[in-house]
Amino acid sequence: xxxxxxxxxxxxxxxxxxxxxxxxxxxxxxxxxxxxxxxxxxxxxxxxxxxxxxxxxxxxxxxxxxxxxxxxxxxxxxxxxxxxxxxxxxxxxxxxxxxxxxxxxxxxxxxxxxxxxxxxxxxxxxxxxxxxxxxxxxxxxxxxxxxxxxxxxxxxxxxxxxxxxxxxxxxxxxxxxxxxxxxxxxxxxxxxxxxxxxxxxxxxxxxxxxxxxxxxxxxxxxxxxxxxxxxxxxxxxxxxxxxxxxxxxxxxxxxxxxxxxxxxxxxxxxxxxxxxxxxxxxxxxxxxxxxxxxxxxxxxxxxxxxxxxxxxxxxxxxxxxxxxxxxxxxxxxxxxxxxxxxxxxxxxxxxxxxxxxxxxxxxxxxxxxxxxxxxxxxxxxxxxxxxxxxxxxxxxxxxxxxxxxxxxxxxxxxxxxxxxxxxxxxxxxxxxxxxxxxxxxxxxxxxxxxxxxxxxxxxxxxxxxxxxxxxxxxxxxxxxxxxxxxxxxxxxxx
Amino acid sequence: xxxxxxxxxxxxxxxxxxxxxxxxxxxxxxxxxxxxxxxxxxxxxxxxxxxxxxxxxxxxxxxxxxxxxxxxxxxxxxxxxxxxxxxxxxxxxxxxxxxxxxxxxxxxxxxxxxxxxxxxxxxxxxxxxxxxxxxxxxxxxxxxxxxxxxxxxxxxxxxxxxxxxxxxxxxxxxxxxxxxxxxxxxxxxxxxxxxxxxxxxxxxxxxxxxxxxxxxxxxxxxxxxxxxxxxxxxxxxxxxxxxxxxxxxxxxxxxxxxxxxxxxxxxxxxxxxxxxxxxxxxxxxxxxxxxxxxxxxxxxxxxxxxxxxxxxxxxxxxxxxxxxxxxxxxxxxxxxxxxxxxxxxxxxxxxxxxxxxxxxxxxxxxxxxxxxxxxxxxxxxxxxxxxxxxxxxxxxxxxxxxxxxxxxxxxxxxxxxxxxxxxxxxxxxxxxxxxxxxxxxxxxxxxxxxxxxxxxxxxxxxxxxxxxxxxxxxxxxxxxxxxxxxxxxxxxxxxxxxxxxxxx
Numbered sequence: 001x002x003x004x005x006x007x008x009x010x011x012x013x014x015x016x017x018x019x020x021x022x023x024x025x026x027x028x029x030x031x032x033x034x035x036x037x038x039x040x041x042x043x044x045x046x047x048x049x050x051x052x053x054x055x056x057x058x059x060x061x062x063x064x065x066x067x068x069x070x071x072x073x074x075x076x077x078x079x080x081x082x083x084x085x086x087x088x089x090x091x092x093x094x095x096x097x098x099x100x101x102x103x104x105x106x107x108x109x110x111x112x113x114x115x116x117x118x119x120x121x122x123x124x125x126x127x128x129x130x131x132x133x134x135x136x137x138x139x140x141x142x143x144x145x146x147x148x149x150x151x152x153x154x155x156x157x158x159x160x161x162x163x164x165x166x167x168x169x170x171x172x173x174x175x176x177x178x179x180x181x182x183x184x185x186x187x188x189x190x191x192x193x194x195x196x197x198x199x200x201x202x203x204x205x206x207x208x209x210x211x212x213x214x215x216x217x218x219x220x221x222x223x224x225x226x227x228x229x230x231x232x233x234x235x236x237x238x239x240x241x242x243x244x245x246x247x248x249x250x251x252x253x254x255x256x257x258x259x260x261x262x263x264x265x266x267x268x269x270x271x272x273x274x275x276x277x278x279x280x281x282x283x284x285x286x287x288x289x290x291x292x293x294x295x296x297x298x299x300x301x302x303x304x305x306x307x308x309x310x311x312x313x314x315x316x317x318x319x320x321x322x323x324x325x326x327x328x329x330x331x332x333x334x335x336x337x338x339x340x341x342x343x344x345x346x347x348x349x350x351x352x353x354x355x356x357x358x359x360x361x362x363x364x365x366x367x368x369x370x371x372x373x374x375x376x377x378x379x380x381x382x383x384x385x386x387x388x389x390x391x392x393x394x395x396x397x398x399x400x401x402x403x404x405x406x407x408x409x410x411x412x413x414x415x416x417x418x419x420x421x422x423x424x425x426x427x428x429x430x431x432x433x434x435x436x437x438x439x440x441x442x443x444x445x446x447x448x449x450x451x452x453x454x455x456x457x458x459x460x461x462x463x464x465x466x467x468x469x470x471x472x473x474x475x476x477x478x479x480x481x482x483x484x485x486x487x488x489x490x491x492x493x494x
Numbered sequence: 495x496x497x498x499x500x501x502x503x504x505x506x507x508x509x510x511x512x513x514x515x516x517x518x519x520x521x522x523x524x525x526x527x528x529x530x531x532x533x534x535x536x537x538x539x540x541x542x543x544x545x546x547x548x549x550x551x552x553x554x555x556x557x558x559x560x561x562x563x564x565x566x567x568x569x570x571x572x573x574x575x576x577x578x579x580x581x582x583x584x585x586x587x588x589x590x591x592x593x594x595x596x597x598x599x600x601x602x603x604x605x606x607x608x609x610x611x612x613x614x615x616x617x618x619x620x621x622x623x624x625x626x627x628x629x630x631x632x633x634x635x636x637x638x639x640x641x642x643x644x645x646x647x648x649x650x651x652x653x654x655x656x657x658x659x660x661x662x663x664x665x666x667x668x669x670x671x672x673x674x675x676x677x678x679x680x681x682x683x684x685x686x687x688x689x690x691x692x693x694x695x696x697x698x699x700x701x702x703x704x705x706x707x708x709x710x711x712x713x714x715x716x717x718x719x720x721x722x723x724x725x726x727x728x729x730x731x732x733x734x735x736x737x738x739x740x741x742x743x744x745x746x747x748x749x750x751x752x753x754x755x756x757x758x759x760x761x762x763x764x765x766x767x768x769x770x771x772x773x774x775x776x777x778x779x780x781x782x783x784x785x786x787x788x789x790x791x792x793x794x795x796x797x798x799x800x801x802x803x804x805x806x807x808x809x810x811x812x813x814x815x816x817x818x819x820x821x822x823x824x825x826x827x828x829x830x831x832x833x834x835x836x837x838x839x840x841x842x843x844x845x846x847x848x849x850x851x852x853x854x855x856x857x858x859x860x861x862x863x864x865x866x867x868x869x870x871x872x873x874x875x876x877x878x879x880x881x882x883x884x885x886x887x888x889x890x891x892x893x894x895x896x897x898x899x900x901x902x903x904x905x906x907x908x909x910x911x912x913x914x915x916x917x918x919x920x921x922x923x924x925x926x927x928x929x930x931x932x933x934x935x936x937x938x939x940x941x942x943x944x945x946x947x948x949x950x951x952x953x954x955x956x957x958x959x960x961x962x963x964x965x966x967x968x969x970x971x972x973x974x975x976x977x978x979x980x981x982x983x984x985x986x987x988x989x990x991x992x993x994x995x996x997x998x
Binding site for chain 1: 561562563564565568570631632635636639643646649654657661665666668669672673676677679680
């Protein structure tokens with residue numbers, strides 16, 4: 001057993017450990033906290049990269065915590081898709097953390113800064129654990145850590161609006177947590193185990209009982225709220241637009257996707273009777289909701305006047321994309337959904353950080369204020385444009401590749417209507433993204449809105465933004481790095 | 495398709511225009527002239543690189559280079575085959591002339607204009623060299639968005655509106671096209687490549703499925719190729735864009751749509767399948783309607799560039815009509831018209847630009863006597879306009895002749911009637927311009943001595959050389975290519991190779 005088998009657990013525990021230690025450092029040397037916080041996340045990213053290639057596309061790594069055999073011990077079960085998503089999480093959280101130092105330094109008052117980084121690391125660690133865990137109770141635990149830290153992060157500035165948005169988030173989030181907990185309880189009472197692999201075996205043996213049906217639906221609804229699937233998305237636009245920009249990037253770019261992924265795990269690894277009426281019926285319902293999400297999110301995004309609000313509604317729409325990929329039940333569709341998690345994460349994070357740049361420098365939040373922004377903040381504007389192209393799905397960005405597979409997957413699954421909806425969604429995306437680009441580049445700004453001199457955001461903020469936007473391009477052109485393995489892994493999952 | 499040799503030259507051709515971009519970035523604002531000349535050098539070098547492939551292509555070689563791949567059946571690959579090379583040659587040549595012209599014509603925001611010019615050239619060459627529909631679509635979409643800043647360059651309200659319309663049409667078309675390609679991939683068994691006789695067949699997919707693929711392709715490309723009723727953006731975009739950009743729009747960007755349709759007909763479906771599916775009837779009818787109706791619309795326009803734009807809509811449909819004949823001469827004439835029209839319409843738009851720069855006149859009714867003020871320009875204009883009507887010896891005549899012969903081969907002489915009607919209408923809207931330019935002038939009433947005073951002809955002072963030279967070169971080529979079409983590198987030498995394979 002090589003040392004690399006221990007990497008996944010380190011990837012999860014390092015950020016959590018960092019969160020525990022960080023307050024002490026904050027007490028002694030507050031200025032060092034933003035740098036110190038990078039350490040655990042950077043290490044996790046590195047470990048993840050080292051792990052890449054060790055896990056075969058059609059297999060998984062099962063790690064038993066403390067050597068206790070499952071189903072009694074805690075199991076970490078990492079397949080290729082999970083590792084892929086963990087890496088996405090690591091990369092984006094790391095970049096948004098780099099970005100945070102300047103942004104949070106200005107937005108958040110002194111005492112809260114350390115708290116911000118602690119919560120940030122908690123959120124990151126929880127997301128990583130959430131993806132990797134092979135145990136349904138831990139799934140719930142990580143979801144709670146993730147939810148609680150994100151409530152707090154939305155409200156971190158302590159102003160009136162953020163607190164209200166966070167409260168709205170809690171109002172939706174807490175019942176959903178309870179649903180998941182109930183479902184976990186039901187499952188345990190019905191099968192007597194919490195380990196996912198074990199659960200799958202017992203469910204396959206026992207067939208479907210009413211308890212299982214109820215718990216599956218509870219899980220779908222519970223995670224559906226966290227993943228902001230229409231019509232359970234109401235908390236999202238407020239929370240995502242009002243949170244500090246790096247947090248918006250995390251919530252929009254990662255959190256909803258991680259929760260969507262949890263549903264993939266539940267559906268494909270636990271309730272493995274795929275052809276059953278239960279799963280297919282739910283999938284139909286989810287598909288309809290996803291169609292509504294794509295269209296509703298797109299139209300609402302077009303109607304927004306506030307930039308971050310627009311990006312947030314765009315997320316509602318793109319969550320619909322992901323779910324349409326999952327409900328296609330084809331390897332291509334699932335690959336499209338997974339790849340969309342990557343490129344949507346990158347592009348959305350980039351857009352929110354760009355929006356953050358405008359807020360940081362000028363305090364501009366409204367789309368109209370961005371007229372002529374190009375003249376002063378060219379770097380931010382170009383990165384924004386590039387990420388927007390990925391959101392629309394224009395080649396050669398990564399968004400195009402994922403759109404290709406999402407549509408191909410639906411076509412192969414015989415769902416032509418969904419394919420058309422996906423195309424319609426990208427037209428809507430074109431409308432709301434190109435409007436902003438048009439304002440930035442081709443409209444003259446208001447008198448005095450922009451000074452003559454060039455004063456773009458500081459390099460520490462531009463570097464993450466540009467890394468993200470170039471990554472959307474990179475993963476579009478070099479999609480062959482991941483797609484073949486993802487296709488294989490998706491076929492394995494199915 | 496025959497074995498192809500690996501070569502980096504296609505990639506080089508696609509990348510070279512970006513050198514202009516570097517030139518723009520590398521030199522300070524003060525070195526304006528230097529930068530412009532470097533941009534020109536970039537386009538010249540690109541043309542040179544494309545030209546260097548000519549001997550090999552004439553020998554029947556194909557060159558290929560793989561750029562990237564998603565999975566095995568989905569790769570980005572550049573391949574130089576005869577058809578693609580032919581289009582690339584047209585693109586690189588017209589682009590070079592338009593760049594020279596722009597050096598004098600563009601008077602503000604040079605950086606943006608030249609940067610996007612260069613980018614669009616790169617993407618267009620990418621389109622021409624694409625080895626499969628996937629690659630074609632990628633370059634096509636980038637080109638679509640890259641040409642937007644060219645259209646709105648003047649930043650007037652009209653230009654903005656035209657740009658908006660352009661984007662709406664382009665995005666809708668791109669979406670339909672995307673759907674077409676996915677459907678093609680799905681029903682074509684993962685074959686997106688271009689085969690010499692087509693790759694789809696009724697073995698893999700049903701009739702309805704293939705019809706769907708074909709019509710979504712036709713609709714997707716038809717927006718760029720301005721097939722009525724999908725032409726709405728064309729008459730707005732052309733007058734709004736600066737003249738070199740309009741020349742490129744009409745000359746090659748519209749042709750990217752037409753070229754896509756050529757690829758779909760020749761290399762995706764193949765003549766036999768098209769005949770079997772009987773879709774050519776729809777294509778031909780749409781083309782005929784477009785040819786006649788666009789010409790009638792052109793008659794009513796007073797704005798010169800708008801009239802030219804309507805003329806382009808009609809002329810591009812010649813290509814579609816030629817393809818739809820499914821006969822040797824028809825296809826030959828249609829595909830050759832791609833270059834022919836680029837030469838003629840390029841010349842006409844550049845002339846319109848000279849008129850605009852020197853006199854500020856946009857409307858035909860204001861142009862009385864302009865031939866005396868701008869003799870060289872207007873002579874070139876007349877040459878190109880006469881060619882558009884199909885007067886021999888010119889490229890327009892070659893097209894008309896071949897299309898006429900093709901319609902007889904296809905056994906449908908009704909097309910000849912359409913062609914003649916179009917020639918007549920072309921005469922009806924071009925001759926008045928020539929007449930007004932040379933035979934009318936301000937104060938041309940008879941004076942008390944019963945004489946009319948001609949204004950003086952002034953040669954040599956009419957405009958900057960950078961404006962006049964491209965115009966003259968194009969006008970000369972309109973005649974030369976029309977007479978010696980078989981010179982290596984001229985349209986016949988290349989297109990006949992392709993068409994002879996498909997229609998032996």
